[in-house]
Amino acid sequence: MSMDANLTLHTDKYQINMMYAHWGHGTHLHRAVFDVYFRKLPFGNGFAVCAGLERIVDYVRNLRFGEEELAYLAEQEEAYAPDFLEALRQFKFTGDIYAVPEGTVVFPGEPLIRVEAAVMEAQLIETAVLNFLNYQTLIATKAARTKQVAPNDMLLEFGTRRAQEADAAIWGARAAYLAGFDATSNLRAGMLFGIPTKGTHAHAWVQSHDSEANAFERYAAALPDQVTLLVDTYDTLKSGLPNAIRTARWLEARGKRMQAIRLDSGDLAYLSIKAREMLDAAGLPYVKIVASNDLDEHIIFNLKAQGARIDAWGVGTQLITAGDQPALGGVYKLVAREKDGDFVPVIKISGNPEKVTTPGVKDVYRIVNQQTGKAEADYIALKGETDVSQGERIKLFDPVHPYIHKYVEDYEALPLLQPIFQGGALVYKLPTLAQIREYHREQLALFWPEYLRKLNPESYPVDLSTAAWELKMSLIEQHRK
Numbered sequence: 291m292s293m294d295a296n297l298t299l300h301t302d303k304y305q306i307n308m309m310y311a312h313w314g315h316g317t318h319l320h321r322a323v324f325d326v327y328f329r330k331l332p333f334g335n336g337f338a339v340c341a342g343l344e345r346i347v348d349y350v351r352n353l354r355f356g357e358e359e360l361a362y363l364a365e366q367e368e369a370y371a372p373d374f375l376e377a378l379r380q381f382k383f384t385g386d387i388y389a390v391p392e393g394t395v396v397f398p399g400e401p402l403i404r405v406e407a408a409v410m411e412a413q414l415i416e417t418a419v420l421n422f423l424n425y426q427t428l429i430a431t432k433a434a435r436t437k438q439v440a441p442n443d444m445l446l447e448f449g450t451r452r453a454q455e456a457d458a459a460i461w462g463a464r465a466a467y468l469a470g471f472d473a474t475s476n477l478r479a480g481m482l483f484g485i486p487t488k489g490t491h492a493h494a495w496v497q498s499h500d501s502e503a504n505a506f507e508r509y510a511a512a513l514p515d516q517v518t519l520l521v522d523t524y525d526t527l528k529s530g531l532p533n534a535i536r537t538a539r540w541l542e543a544r545g546k547r548m549q550a551i552r553l554d555s556g557d558l559a560y561l562s563i564k565a566r567e568m569l570d571a572a573g574l575p576y577v578k579i580v581a582s583n584d585l586d587e588h589i590i591f592n593l594k595a596q597g598a599r600i601d602a603w604g605v606g607t608q609l610i611t612a613g614d615q616p617a618l619g620g621v622y623k624l625v626a627r628e629k630d631g632d633f634v635p636v637i638k639i640s641g642n643p644e645k646v647t648t649p650g651v652k653d654v655y656r657i658v659n660q661q662t663g664k665a666e667a668d669y670i671a672l673k674g675e676t677d678v679s680q681g682e683r684i685k686l687f688d689p690v691h692p693y694i695h696k697y698v699e700d701y702e703a704l705p706l707l708q709p710i711f712q713g714g715a716l717v718y719k720l721p722t723l724a725q726i727r728e729y730h731r732e733q734l735a736l737f738w739p740e741y742l743r744k745l746n747p748e749s750y751p752v753d754l755s756t757a758a759w760e761l762k763m764s765l766i767e768q769h770r771k
């Protein structure tokens with residue numbers, strides 16, 4: 291079997307089964323509209339950072355059932371009819387996709403992607419779209435939290451060895467970078483995406499020499515412009531620091547400057563403060579201090595509160611695995627379907643009000659106050675509602691407590707969903723990763739700090755238009771009868 295990625299069968303079997311059943315009944319080309327959204331923010335954060343679109347675009351463009359895929363499907367116990375497999379041979383994505391650009395600050399309950407396509411096409415892509423979007427958005431959000439506690443420090447992504455396999459490592463590195471990390475240790479992520487790469491050395495380098503002093507010197511001799519020395523193999527303050535200081539002097543004598551030392555165990559606050567004193571006393575104020583060792587945003591925040599003198603943070607396991615919450619629960623829900631040539635809205639009812647879907651084909655607008663330049667709410671309107679897109683007075687109300695409301699008129703409505711595919715053709719120019727990173731930074735500036743803070747943030751309003759709300763209520767009512 292070739293491992294070259296044809297991702298077309300990167301889907302749940304039930305999608306193919308539904309496609310087959312639609313095909314058998316002749317409904318496979320009926321159009322359907324699906325929304326992608328998540329219901330709950332991860333990590334107790336006040337926002338999420340949308341990521342995954344670039345991978346989704348690549349996936350959708352390359353959807354094809356090749357011989358290997360078709361032969362495999364032919365073996366399945368479902369006994370799919372040969373004519374169905376022939377139809378799959380012709381398959382391509384011919385639908386429309388709208389999506390929120392990567393780096394956008396997003397909130398629960400709002401569509402991040404809208405797929406309008408033949409139901410067979412829309413169904414096939416559900417699994418992969420969620421797989422990409424959920425993971426990358428989760429890691430970008432975790433990275434944004436880390437960036438928030440160390441906004442002016444260097445953040446290094448070190449997670450590959452602990453990541454949930456290879457794709458997670460590289461796409462996680464990319465997600466971390468777009469949300470504010472400065473570099474990754476993964477060279478392939480660097481090569482594929484243009485992320486800056488950085489590397490120090492491991493304990494193995496020190497252990498593979500007779501002495502730490504000798505190890506440091508030989509490392510400095512080999513890479514004199516990129517010297518960061520790991521000082522904790524034997525005794526950080528008694529051995530690692532003095533040896534590193536000697537190496538820095540050795541480099542100075544050759545006209546070079548040592549970049550940094552790295553601390554990877556022990557009390558990082560205490561050790562960094564002591565190390566800073568020793569480096570400064572040795573006339574080496576330019577030598578920076580890197581720390582690593584199971585770091586996350588909480589430990590970094592704590593270390594800073596303790597006065598740690600750390601300039602750069604290597605963050606691995608907790609970031610790349612989103613250790614404290616390893617999944618985002620983004621869902622893909624049918625909101626409208628074609629019937630007699632028209633779209634009719636559909637709903638999914640649930641005893642849990644959060645799980646009742648919002649029917650209809652919808653757009654999402656970010657309502658930005660013209661006076662303050664800050665976002666006031668996101669506003670979900672039915673496609674074709676013109677008051678919001680034309681900046682007329684709109685009513686903002688809490689969909690859970692609709693009596694809490696206000697009217698706004700002095701606003702700019704920024705549409706969040708952008709056309710990505712139209713009739714199967716890519717119509718979106720993918721931004722560069724540098725542009726996404728910059729855009730993400732600008733996004734944060736749109737929000738009041740109370741929505742962004744790491745602990746107990748205010749919840750940002752995501753509102754429905756009156757028409758969208760009434761449609762939802764009427765479908766709920768209809769199903770109660």
Ligand SMILES: Nc1ncnc2c1ncn2[C@@H]1O[C@H](COP(=O)(O)OP(=O)(O)OP(=O)(O)O)[C@@H](O)[C@H]1O
Nearest residue numbers: 554555556557558559560583584585589592593596
């Ligand atoms: N001053 C500090 N305040 C809070 N947490 C800290 C502080 N210093 C280090 N930590 C964190 O505490 C944890 C310490 O891990 P652990 O108990 O395994 O100690 P260690 O120093 O790594 O020991 P080992 O030598 O076995 O690696 C790490 O997550 C580290 O980042």
Ligand SMILES: O=P(O)(O)OC[C@H]1O[C@H](OP(=O)(O)OP(=O)(O)O)[C@H](O)[C@@H]1O
Nearest residue numbers: 448492493554582583584585605606607
């Ligand atoms: O702690 P994380 O946030 O996951 O960051 C990555 C970790 O990976 C390395 O340790 P490892 O013990 O794998 O190798 P080493 O011998 O280089 O320390 C490095 O020293 C970090 O501690």
Ligand SMILES: O=C(O)c1cccnc1
Nearest residue numbers: 448475488489490491604
């Ligand atoms: O360069 C480093 O120091 C590094 C890279 C990956 C994991 N831990 C450390």
